[in-house]
Amino acid sequence: MGLGILWGLVSVWTGWETFTTDWVKPWGNIFLKLLKLIAVPLIFVSLVKGISSLTDITKLSRIGYKTIAIYLITTVFATSIGLLLVNIMKPGDVFPAEKQEQYREKFSGQIELRQESAREIEKQSPLFFFEDMIPDNIFLAAGDNSKMLQIIFFAVLFSIALVLVPGTKTEVVKDFFDGMNDVILKIVDMIMRFAPIGVFALMAALVVDYSGDADIFTALGMYMITVTLGLFIMILLVYPLMIRLFARIRIPDFLRGILPAQLVAFTTSSSAATLPVTLKQVINELKVSKTIANFVLPVGVTINMDGTSCYQAIAAVFIAQVFGIELTISQQLIIVLTATLASIGSPGIPSGSIVMLIIVLNSVGLPVEGLALILGVDRPLDMLRTVVNITGDSTVSSIVARSEGELG
């Protein structure tokens, strides 16, 4: 990672940007594509393996409820921290007025596209979330990385049926998934051998892509500091405390164990792409049983995004502050609710939450054009919030495992 940043800086200074974009960046994209390629099969196979090894349906539903409840609590907590910080630090008050118009022009095209998708979602009934969770064709669902919740739904349905059908008939199916699981994990291993080169290339390309934008960083400095502070509070305070208190794992062991997954999350900006590494670290280093990890982590990839919800709360209030709009307490509570739901609905892909942020803004009547102010610096913040997202999943899986006596 360090070498990649260095390469990026050197190529900006020496005018080698085009070389880096043409010859280095593609290796980063290849790494990212390999990780995305394995995400859908991995989610499916690990869920089937995790759930079908729980022969007791009451245990399965207990773990299910527990997982969802803790996921929700941590997300609401993260949103509230974001809201508290943005109200205390008021980053919108120091945003230079002359930049508003400039950014609005620059990003108007991108906003238009995303607004389209947000409108589609808003047109639907309140039950759309549940309706959308059910695929009408499993192959179509598997063909779209933003439809992972549909894959999860089918995997859960399939696995429950697998548990309910008498043992002798399903032996061969279970053996098949057992073997598949090993094969997929082997592929993950092979992809991860390529990780150092991929990470190097992604970081180098990022530095080159952002080299002309120093100006944006200064104007948005206070906003970035607020988001970063919120995310670091989660990573360094909230999760370690939860790990110590509820999972009873030593904090240094937790941080050391999860670090490789955090680095991949940081460079790829995608919790779905990071899932292979998260699973590996949580099982091998945090000693969470395979059954619990295979169930809790793939579900968390799509529904538990604490970093995303914390950031959405800050972004929404920041935009209100820049436009001089006072938000009432009840509007702020609506932000907690919608940011929590929006983070559940965001896919674990780079900038996956931007469309959902439009819905948060609309819910309290904030101008969607405000998005233009923050899009320019979204990538680095996306990298950090993805780290929070996967750290949250790992924390909850350890806690659930401890409560079930499945932590080694």
Ligand code: ASP
């Ligand atoms: N990139 C984030 C993730 O994959 C989602 C987002 O906040 O945009 O977890």
